[in-house]
Amino acid sequence: MSDSHPLHDHDHERKHQEGHDFAAANAKHFNENVHKFEQHPFAKELASRQLTAYLGAYPFDEEKTVMMDFACGIGMVSRELAPYTKQIVGVDISQGLVDEFNLRVNNQGLTPDEMKAVCVHLNGVEGELDNQKFDVIICGMAYHHIDDIAKTTQTLAFFLKPGGVLLVIDMLEANNVADNFKDAKEHIDFEHIVAHKHGFDEATVRKLFEDAGLIKFELNIVAKAKYHKFPTKIFIAKGTKPDA
Numbered sequence: 001m002s003d004s005h006p007l008h009d010h011d012h013e014r015k016h017q018e019g020h021d022f023a024a025a026n027a028k029h030f031n032e033n034v035h036k037f038e039q040h041p042f043a044k045e046l047a048s049r050q051l052t053a054y055l056g057a058y059p060f061d062e063e064k065t066v067m068m069d070f071a072c073g074i075g076m077v078s079r080e081l082a083p084y085t086k087q088i089v090g091v092d093i094s095q096g097l098v099d100e101f102n103l104r105v106n107n108q109g110l111t112p113d114e115m116k117a118v119c120v121h122l123n124g125v126e127g128e129l130d131n132q133k134f135d136v137i138i139c140g141m142a143y144h145h146i147d148d149i150a151k152t153t154q155t156l157a158f159f160l161k162p163g164g165v166l167l168v169i170d171m172l173e174a175n176n177v178a179d180n181f182k183d184a185k186e187h188i189d190f191e192h193i194v195a196h197k198h199g200f201d202e203a204t205v206r207k208l209f210e211d212a213g214l215i216k217f218e219l220n221i222v223a224k225a226k227y228h229k230f231p232t233k234i235f236i237a238k239g240t241k242p243d244a
């Protein structure tokens with residue numbers, strides 16, 4: 001990687017934030033804002049775009065597919081995918097969002113065996129989630145909230161069955177977003193919960209996936225979006241855990 005690569009700027013930015021516990025800040029923020037979760041003007045549209053992208057990237061089978069929704073929120077995307085899966089386990093670090101996820105599952109008449117969420121910080125070690133492994137793991141619009149995305153990608157790869165697929169949706173790199181973000185007063189409230197304000201470029205995401213042992217990497221743009229008012233693009237990245 002050359003010295004002029006934008007990653008260096010991002011690393012620099014992150015070093016300034018060292019010591020800040022993004023996971024704790026996110027858990028606190030989302031616990032305090034459970035009922036605002038769906039209010040973002042683009043939230044429903046984005047959930048529907050995510051659904052289309054996931055369905056296009058993986059052959060979901062309602063008889064067989066066992067899925068993890070990592071950083072599941074209140075389950076806006078999981079609920080859309082429920083008819084296409086056998087079982088969904090949502091994982092999030094916000095107990096408030098997990099409770100809302102499970103309330104809505106219950107209201108929908110689904111059983112926890114079909115769909116449930118748990119509040120846990122996964123480390124990717126034996127014994128977690130009752131040693132369950134997954135055909136597909138989705139993670140939508142959460143990587144930019146997570147400080148150590150290399151470790152997170154390795155953890156998610158750990159939870160895939162051999163041949164299983166990781167699908168990550170997030171913002172493509174757009175420096176103007178970060179610059180505007182930094183300058184815009186109304187966004188200062190969010191700074192403490194967004195670890196990667198620039199979004200991600202393809203090379204960075206590819207490296208995360210490859211370092212986690214995933215193969216057949218692909219990245220495609222799925223939507224143009226506005227992130228807190230600023231234009232950006234949303235990508236879906238896909239990687240496969242090799243067969244044993």
Ligand SMILES: C[S@@+](CC[C@H](N)C(=O)[O-])C[C@H]1O[C@@H](n2cnc3c(N)ncnc32)[C@H](O)[C@@H]1O
Pocket residue numbers: 022023026027030047070071072073074075076077091092093094097139140141142145146
């Ligand atoms: C913008 S929301 C996206 C929620 C959901 N994936 C969706 O698309 O509707 C970001 C989510 O990431 C979760 N989150 C943030 N940091 C996390 C971490 N370190 N581990 C697990 N979840 C995290 C938050 O609690 C929140 O539910």
